Amino acid sequence: MSFTALSTAAAGLKTTQAAIGVVSQNIANVGTAGYVKRTLDTVAQGVGNSGVAIGTIGRILDDAALKQLRLETSGSSYTSMMADVRTQLDKLYGTPGTTTALDGVMNDFTLALQTLAADPTSAPARSTVVSAASNLASKIGTIADGVQSLRTATENQLSNDTTTASGLLSSIAALNTKIAATNDDSAKADLLDQRDQTINSLSGYLDVQTSPQRDGTVTVITASGVTLVDRGAAASLSFDGRGTLTPDSTYSTDPAKRGVGTITATTPGGAKIDLVASNAIRSGSLAAGIELRDTVLPQAQRQLDDLAAGLSRSLSDKSAMGTAASTSVGDGFDIDLTGLSAGNAIRISLKDASGTQRNLILMPSNKSPAATVNPADTSDPSATIVPITVTSDPTSISTAIANALGSTFAVTAQTGIGAGGVRILAKTGSGAPAIQGISASVTQSGSPTDVQNGQTQIPLFIDSNGKGSLYTGSFDGGSQLTGFAQRITVNPTVVAKTDTLVKSSTSTQTSDATRPQYFYDALTSASRTFSAASGIGGISAPYTSSVQDFTQRIIDAQGAAAATAQNLDEGQGIALATAQSRFASSSGVSIDEEMSKLVELQTAYSANARVLTAARDMMDTLLRI
Template structure:
């Protein structure tokens, strides 16, 4: 009987001592990142289960809580980066309403034009217009440069995050190997902690889910279903960054056309997958970086390009609108396209026999064959785009348009309408399509130096990339619109001859208000159509407003987007904190709970020790008999 009690006490003492070690380890790791609370399982043994033996050392955690924690970690990394970069973007425009903000600089320019209209013969007033125009061009350019700086920084961040994520994938695979080969419980749980911490860190870069296998290893996949780690094998991630980015640099699935870096996953077998093209990454900092670099910031650049283009062409172009024409051969429209330049798009509104409406956009080019047109650079992304070669002889304009439209339309020019450069376009005879209207924006000057063209329009703003040239929206040699915000400048010919802001020709009186008033109205009251790609008013249809109002709409849109991003980030931070609290509630070490366990274990240890003492005294007594 005494031997049985002695064995039981010895087993209890050993088990209690091991349990005290586990509790002490838990207490020592309070607050340690990645540490999961341990517990010791015991096994009853001996006659009548009178004894106890050591079982296994387990980690105490809820698998669902861990999955939720990783999901919220990915989300928080995504919203955090989006809010941070959007906040930086919003600051580029300045505080709305202040004189140094974009809207304030635009208002100063329109005010200078208004002042010139009141005193057109004032040299200081003319100089003030040039100075205000230069300040506005500089402001637009500096914001655009800031946008590209943010894109470049995002490109660099993508490179760093890709490298870090690839390193974590490799570490997880190596830990899988160690876990499968380790039989010691204490060592295994430590390795499991390291692997879970690596997975948690990985979830900050991209959305992942882990499936635990029977041997203790994990398979890691993205939420889109791509396998990144399979036991001991891990894909490696690489990023072919392009350094400093410009407005013309964009993502394309075609490597020959791509101007930015992409994330490539290389499988253990040597296969490669473009994770950006396959949309495999949907959350985390990598997803945020891709969206910012390829969508958010390019749209901000496009808004500035559209603003610069609208600013330039509202002052230099006239709006040509077709007038109804009816002949014995059909109905259509006459339109005066005198002075049409490459890039001065002609929009024909059509309605089919079922009532559906669409636009057909003719884009002139000086090249033969005509230059290709980027669909996103026209106002209507759903329109049918027809480029055509612009002949030097205005009398051939109708023939050029007719060749581009095909035999369905009847197009005549010059003598038929009675004015060189004017054309008549009739509704197709087959009756399936009806022309609803024709319009175009036609640049009135032939060159940047042509500032006294006898018309109120003047090329006050020009394309300052290299030699100053007219901005017409040309596609010859590439899209003139792309990056125009960085190149817009005050026309040197106007700056050198400020009286041209008033004098339309040599015979114009010095106090003529016609041109100053036209320029002011062109910015503040006349409506222009801005492209759907700018995102103002939606991305599926063009937006029509004045240039001054478009400036305000840009600031409002960026401010609203920033506020939304910050709101989402705050909400996601709360969700992450809740997930962390829930996980810590199960797996975290609570010092009071562990101290209570320690006191109980110490009591049990003392009790077992007393049993051993009693058994020893009994044996001693027996031996003395």
């Protein structure tokens, strides 16, 4: 009996000593990032299970809490980057209402025009208009340059994050290999901690999920199902960054057309997956970077391009509206398109027999065949876009329109309403849709120097594209709209002859307020249609307002977006803190709990030691008999 007690006490002493070691390790690692609380499992042994033996060292891990922690980590990285960049973007526009903000500079320009309209003979007032116009063009360009700088910084951040994420994948695969080959429980627990911490770090860059394997390894996949790590094999991630980005730098699935970098995953077998094209990354800093670079910041650029285009064309273009016409051939409209230039879109509203209404945009081009047009670069991407070729011959307009519309429409020249007059009729009985209306915005000057053209409109703002050309919205050399915010400048002809702000011809009186008053009204009260791609007023619908109102709406939209991003980030921060707390409460080390266990184990150790002492004394007594 004494031998049994001796054996049991010795086993208990050994087991208790091992448990004290585990508890001591837990206490020593309080606050260590990634450390998961350890426990020691014991095994009953001996006759009647009277003894005890050391089992295995395990980790107290709440899989659900760990999964939630990784999910919230990805979300927090996403919202943090979005809030940071959107805040920087909002600051580019200045504090609304201040003289240096975009709306303040616009207001200064319209005020200068109003002052000139009140006193057209004032040379200082004319100089103030030119100065205010230059400041406005410069402000728009400066903001647009800032937008592209943010895009370039985001491109560089994507490159750095991709490299870091690829390194983490390699580390996970290496840890998988070590875990599968390790038999020591304590060492394996340390490796498991390292691997979990590495996966947690990876989740900050992209959304990942894990699938445990029987050998202790894990498979890491994206939420969209792309396998990144399979046991000891990891995919490598690469990013082919393009350096400094411009407004023309856009993403495309066609490598020959792509102007920005993409993230490519190369599997151990050599297969390559474009993670951007496949939409495989949906959260984390990489997802935020892709969205900012390819959606958020290009939309900000488009808003500025639309503003610059509206500013220029509101002063240089004349609105041509069709007037109803009806003949024995059919019903339609007459419209004067004299001076139609490449890019001066002709908009035709049609309604078919079923009552369905659609818009048709005829886009003039000086090329043959006509330049192709991306619908996203027009004011209405839902419209049917038909490029047409026109020449300096006014009759070419009616011919081009007739060829575009087909035989169900009758298109003829109407020189009685102007050199470029056109009559467009839907032929009766042809099945052609009814024409609801026709309009166009026609540039009135033939060149930047044509500022005394007898019209109230002049090209006060032009395109400094190396040639100092008119801005007409042309697509002949690519979209003239793209990047126009960086190129808009005040017409040097007007700067040199400020009296042209008043005199529409050599015979115009210097006291004639017609032209400056027109400029003021064109910016503050006349309505223009801005593209749906700008995102102002809706995601997929064009927005109609004055140029001044559009300026204010841009600032309001950016400010609201920045505030929303910050609120989302704050909410996500709370969600992340909650997930961290939940994980810590289940898998983290509680110093009070561990100290309590330590006291219990010390008591058990003392009890086992007393049994051994008693057994020893009994043996000594027996041996002395």
